[in-house]
Amino acid sequence: MFHVDYHADPTDWIPGKILMEEMERELTQKRTHLLRRVSNWMTAVSIFQRIEHKRMVENEPSLRDFEFHKALGTFYHGVGEMLLLELQEQKSIDPKWIGMSFEGFAAAVRSLGYSLRMWHSDMSEAEREGILDAFKREGP
């Protein structure tokens, strides 16, 4: 899928990719404590969002940026949803012990979902304009 190698640009998506691989390993082994996985997820997403801000918000993203952003973001979002399910099932494990409420973690996962839809929405221009036109028509 990716058409570039790891060393193409040391300042871009590589940290996000490395953290993704680390999480994949954790998921496969299923050995790590749930709170540690939640904490690792928060760190990985925080780094992902810093790269996103630099590559996608502060600068005009390239096709390659879009590819990496979609692939990594979708992965992190999926892992976040899985962790939410696990936290719901194991009520004795409360993320407040790592400085975050369950609701705070759920908000972080939903926020990542909004971010993904912001960059990779499949809504057509016509549909979007149709909805936004309703604002203009009903205005004063």
Next chain:
Amino acid sequence: MPLNEKDLRLLVETCADMLDADPDDKEDRMKQFETLLEKFSEELKTCSKKRLAEAILPRVREFRRARAMAQARRRSV
């Protein structure tokens, strides 16, 4: 309450603040954004909260970019 360009801007800014918020602040910002979405999607009648969010997100992207560039300019002065 009428829906107009000002309301749309409020939605866009609230969403941008939510996306750029620190983890500690994310939950409160998310509540503010989703409450607004709920309110406006009810008033529009024809669209769901999810579709309204999808419609405004490209504007959020433009707003975040403009804000980031303005911040960068201020830092360089």
